[in-house]
Amino acid sequence: MGLEFLQPLDTTLADFAISTPAQALGRKIVLHTQNVFPELEGVKIALVGVLDNRGQGDNKTHVHLNYIRKELYGLFPGNWEMGIADLGDIHPGETMQDTYYAVKSIVADLIKAGIIPVVIGGSQDVAYGVYRGYDKLEQMVNYVSVCSRFNFGKEDDVMSASSYVTKMIVEEPHNLFNYANLGYQTYFNSQEEIDLIEKLYFDALRLGEVSKDLTIAEPVFRDADFVSFDMGAVKSGDSGNIVKFMPNGFDGKEICTLARYAGISDKVSAFGIFNHYDTKQESVLIAQLLWYFIEGVHYRSNEFPFGSRENFIKYIVPFEDEELIFYKSDKTERWWIELITGNRADNKQKNTALLPCSYKDYLAACNNEYPERLWKAQRKNII
DSSP: OGGGGEEOOOHHHHHHHHHSOTTSGGGTSEEOOSSOOOOOTTEEEEEEEEOOOGGGTSSOOOOOOHHHHHHHHTSOOOSOOSEEEEEEEEOOOSSHHHHHHHHHHHHHHHHHTTOEEEEEOSSTTHHHHHHHTTGGGTOOEEEEEEOSSOOOOOTTSOOOTTTHHHHHHHSSSOOEEEEEEEEEOGGGSOHHHHHHHHHTTOEEEEHHHHHHOGGGGHHHHHTOSEEEEEGGGBOHHHHOOOSSOOSSSBOHHHHHHHHHHHHHOSSOOEEEEEOOOOOHHHHHHHHHHHHHHHHHHHTOOOOSSOSOSTTEEEEEEEETTEEEEEEEETTTOOEEEEEEEEOTTOTTTEEEEEEEEOHHHHHHHHTTOOOHHHHHHHHHTOO
């Protein structure tokens, strides 16, 4: 069991949780203390801290999450009816590979138990450990990163926060089906990296595109298994990051909206927040990000996977020599488009799947514009 890697919370945190108002999260979340490991029956979300920051290239191996936890414990929940546990921390291994292994083992155990691991890490490369947690589940993974950079590196680079995505792509087992970046800033990424995104049919939306219309990010999250947030994607004026100044990025309201989109997605089974700098200022926003993600999980509609299409309106759009078929939910007004794979000419070998999309994709199809998300998915020939 991977849970053996978890160390209990500091006693001061348990004392602080007890001191919060009766209706605050500190009194609702079950804690891994020095004497008690929480009962996981009925738990839907589990917080896991990772106290390892070596992937950022500095010599600071330990981070602490006390500021974040205190801010979170002091918040009041919405009308949530789900169990939340704080399972404590993974302390740095002798090497980063040891840390990744511990993260991988814990994430795999929690997902198998139907619990969403919320990993609050040090450096962003801890996301690699979360991704590897899906190895035992034997499924392909759609990974969404809210980050100003793509974090590609050379194949033989040492694993770090700036190169971990390349390791996801090239290292076996090859479980990564799709990588999507939300909020990249062009001047932080080489043209070679941008070209690679296109070559591999991955998705990338610039900061300006997403900020202009946050709803374009929702279908991307709806198709994700694992979502991570790099706090460097938030401008310092809103994040409170006074260590590494970021003049541009998402503002506080935008980043919280994105966290809620991630939570609402029926498919997202792991969530992470990385690359923060241990400051009291930044911890306020991180706690609110966690709050919005948890609220999103509470409001999931359980529309994925479709058990029946009775509650969906079907729209058929003639397009050149084919028909594009869209579905709109009566319940949430969200959209999907039918994706055909396999031998399209042979009904016995033809497969169909539903790809999350937006109302704008439907309007574009009506205007004789082929939806880009559908085109990329077809190129990768999913299923």
